[in-house]
Amino acid sequence: MNKHYDVVIIGGxxxxxxIAYHLAKAGKKALLLEANEVGKQTTSAAAGMLGAHAEGEGDEDIFFQVGRRSQALYKKLKVDLQHESGIDIRASAGGIMKVAFTEHEKRALCRMQHLPTFEWLEASSVKKRIPQITDDIIGAGLIEDDVHVEPYAVCRALWQAAVRYGADVKEFTPVIxxxxxxxxxxxxxxxxTFTCDHLTVASGVWSGRFFEEMGFSHSLYPVKGECVSVWNNGPALAHTIYHDHCYIVQRDRGKLIIGATMKPNDWQAIPTLGGIETVIKKASQLMPSIQEMPIDQCWAGLRPATSDRHPYIGRHPEDERILFAAGHYRNGILLAPITGEIIRDLIVGEPVNEEWLHAFRIGRKEALFV
Ligand SMILES: Cc1cc2nc3c(=O)[nH]c(=O)nc-3n(C[C@H](O)[C@H](O)[C@H](O)COP(=O)(O)OP(=O)(O)OC[C@H]3O[C@@H](n4cnc5c(N)ncnc54)[C@H](O)[C@@H]3O)c2cc1C
Incomplete structure (x- = not known):
């Protein structure tokens, strides 16, 4: 006799x-199946920025609205997870300093100036906050709400708490x-073999296979990102420094995370010398002193990208028992809490924002990726 669950989730x-955490907390009997080790694929490769502003395109943008909501959810989640799992997700204050080297970049950044969460700082003020920053900038947009967390700590905390609420988690158990x-x-x-009332596909960039098997032509494709971490032998960075997809993030215990390349359709999650060189070169232009810092490690991860850069979150249009939550591209850490809530609400029958469901629906006609 096969064991039966309310929900099976593919991908840890x-x-x-x-999703496992939110469902288990809502009283559903959930089973999560992970092909390898929990949280050790793209999740572990991430810098952990909750970049709703840094990644969004203004307050009209649906991604920005959903990202802001998820950022807010992290405030409660951090406290809940500490209590439920004993794990600190290492949310750090300070936010992101998006720097400008030219007037053109300043104008682009200042499109956010009407937001109360955005503040334009001239170069001298930036220098006071980040003495290590290059003298070449003309200023920066400070977004204090775009804080960062430690992605593997979040995943581990969700895991411990989900199990505490009754979820089963099986590692080294690929779904065939x-x-x-x-x-x-x-x-x-x-x-x-297991049976279930609902199934959720959440296997990151490897979800494409399940989309195809369930009748969709959508494929997800990888955008490989390479990173390096160094030991910061100077004062800690008070804010993440960000420019043109290059960032320097202060982690605890004196580490700086420097990322990341963007290499579409490269399935090899291994960093290359050329990739790391690019990242170091860009970061040195932002903060010259990193050249002197000892290397900790290099790594790569595969961002799960979709044609229009929005994730798929929602039900199979012809079979309500099957749900998808994949394709979170550069923002899966940011969007994890809201995704867990949306899938939970769809399964337990709570209302979900229709506009969001429409934007992220499976089977949408996507804009071309440019
Ligand atoms: C360099 C880099 C930096 C990033 N920085 C940020 C950031 O600062 N902020 C942010 O929000 N996002 C960031 N991201 C993006 C973020 O990491 C991803 O969007 C997120 O991790 C996606 O999570 P996931 O659970 O969908 O995928 P994954 O973490 O890849 O998890 C999917 C899991 O499914 C499992 N799986 C696959 N096939 C099967 C199967 N058949 N059966 C069972 N299990 C299966 C895999 O083993 C894997 O563990 C970054 C990504 C990279 C690469």
């Missing part, structure tokens, strides 16, 4: 784990096949 990155018969959904894995 931050997205799958947030899903059968969508009328009676029940059947999930065949290397470690046995």
């Amino acid at each position: 990155g931050i997205i799958g784990m947030s 096949e899903v059968k969508t018969g009328k009676e029940a959904l059947t999930v065949r894995t290397a470690g046995g």
Whole structure:
């Protein structure tokens, strides 16, 4: 007899784990199946910025609205997870300093000036806050709400708490096949077969296979990102420094995370010398002193990208038992709490913002990625 669950979740990155946590907390019997180790794929590669402003395109943008909501959810989640799992997700204050080297860049940044969460600082004020920053900037936009967390700590905390609320989590258990018969959904894995009332595909960039098997032509594609971390032997950075997709993030214990390249369609999650060189070169232009800092480690991860850069979050249009939560591209850490809430609400039958569901629906006609 196969074991039966209310919900089976495929994929144990931050997205799958947030879904498991929210469902288990709502009283659903959930099983999460992870092919390797929980949180050790793209989730662990991330810098952990909650960059709703840094990544969004103004307050009209749906991504910005959803990102802001998820940022707000992190405030409560941090406290809840500390209590439920004993793990500190290492949310650090300070936010992001988006720097400008030219008047053109300043004008682009100052489009956010009407937002109460954005403040333009002239170069001298930036220098006071970040003495290590290059003299070449003309100023920066400070976004204090775009704080950062430690992605693997968040994933581990969600895991511990989900298990505490009754979820089962199986590592090294790849899903081999899903059968969508009328009676029940059947999930065949290397470690046995399970049946369930609902199934959620949350296997990051590897979700494309399930989309295809369930009748969609959507494919997700990887955008590889390479990073390096160094030991900061100077004063800690009070704010993340960000320019043109290059960032320097202060982590605790004196580490700086420097990222990241953007290499579409590269499936090899291994950093290259050329990639790391690019990242170091860009970061040195922002903060010359990093050249002297000892290297800690280099790594790469595969961002799960979609054609229009928005994730797929929602139900299969023809089979309400099947849900998708994949394609979070550069923002899966930011969007993990809201994604967990949306999938939970769809499954337990709570109302969900229709505009968001429409924007992230499966089967949408996507704008071309440019
Ligand atoms: C260099 C870099 C920097 C980033 N920085 C940020 C940042 O600062 N802020 C931010 O918000 N986002 C950032 N991101 C993006 C973020 O990391 C991703 O959007 C997020 O991790 C996606 O999470 P996920 O759970 O969907 O995918 P993953 O973490 O990849 O998890 C998917 C899981 O599914 C499992 N799986 C696959 N196939 C199967 C199967 N058949 N059966 C069972 N399990 C399976 C995999 O083993 C994997 O563990 C960054 C990404 C990179 C690469």
